[in-house]
Amino acid sequence: MNYSTKINSEGFAIINNFYTENEIEKLISLIENKTENNSENSTFRKSQDLFAIRQFHKEIPETLNFIFNENLKQIIDSNFGKGFFITKSIYFDKPEKSNWFVAYHQDLTISVDKKIDIENFENWTVKQNQYAVQPPKEILENNFTIRIHIDKTTKDNGALKVINNSHSKGILRIENLDFENEVETICEIEKGGIMIMKPLLFHASNKTTNNERRRVIHIEFSKQQLPNGLEWSEKTILN
Template sequence: MKHINKINSEGFAIIDHVYNETEIEKLISIIESVTKNKAEKTTFRKSEDLFAIRQFHKEIPEALEYIFNPNLKNIIKSNFGENYFITKSIYFDKPEKSNWFVAYHQDLTISVDKKIDIENFENWTTKQNQFAVQPPKDILDKNFTIRIHIDKTTKDNGALKVINSSHSKGICRIENMDFKNEKETICEVEKGGIMIMKPLLFHASNKTTNNERRRVIHIEFSNQELPNGLDWSERTNL
């Protein structure tokens, strides 16, 4: 399953049928059974428009056995090679009547275990006792994200919109993009499919308009060691 040429040129790829119905139902069952008992945790965020679990792979490690099925393992190995590990994960549950939307942006930060003064590591923030920082561009260039779709995702329930090949422009501000000369794609994904994307790809999502739920597991990967004793705070080897 070679998609790396499209990922490198366009910044993303969509692959359907990575998970069968049984695997998806098992994931849903695991998530629902855990969230019933942990609704007050700081890593859980709940509102009318969104339910999210940060550090998903650490909060619900039981799910990893089903997430990393032979299909996904083969996709990672055949497109990116060996030695990749999880650096961050989030579970999103966008309800049927959600007004939650996200404007165009790049994923510029990584989660790390401490704050250290290191050249070219900028824009430090802290949220829920976790540090985030914008690393040098070459680190972001080599990372990738996989979004696992538990529900069918269409333009009507918040499918990601992307600016094709925008990752190749480097780190830039959205107001400097010339939209008249850019190609926008709405990334519709079947239930049980995945989307692979590069962090610097500009992406956004709209409000839900069709009363259909959208659940996604977002996992970020790297194979890079950080300098000066800095480490990925959510690092989990595959």
């Protein structure tokens, strides 16, 4: 299953029927069991428009055996190679009546363990003792993200929109994209499907209009050593 040509040229690939119904139901069960007992946890964020679990793979590590089945390990090895590890993960639950929308953007920051003055590491932030920074584009260009769809996702419940091949243009301000001459794709994905994407791909999502829930597990990967003793704060090496 080689999608590397499409990922490199378009910035993303969609693979439907990736997880079985049984695997998805097991993930849902593990997530629901955890969320019922952790409403005060600082990594759990809840509003009427969005429920999110940050550091998902650390908060619910029991899910990893189901997420990283032989299928996913093979996809990562055949499309990216060996040595990749998790650098960040978030679980998103967009409820049926959600008005949450996200404007076009690139994923420009990484989560790190501390703040150090390093050349070309910019725009530092800290939230709940979690440092984030924008690294040089070369680091972002070599990373990738996998999004696991727990629900069927369509244009009516906030499927991602992407600008094809926009990842190849480096770090850009959105106003510097020539929308008249760009190709936009709405990434509709079946329950149990995955989307692989590059961090610099411009992506957005609309409000939900069809009263259907949208749950996604978002996992970011790298195999790069950060400089000057800086470390990925959520780094988890895959077995």
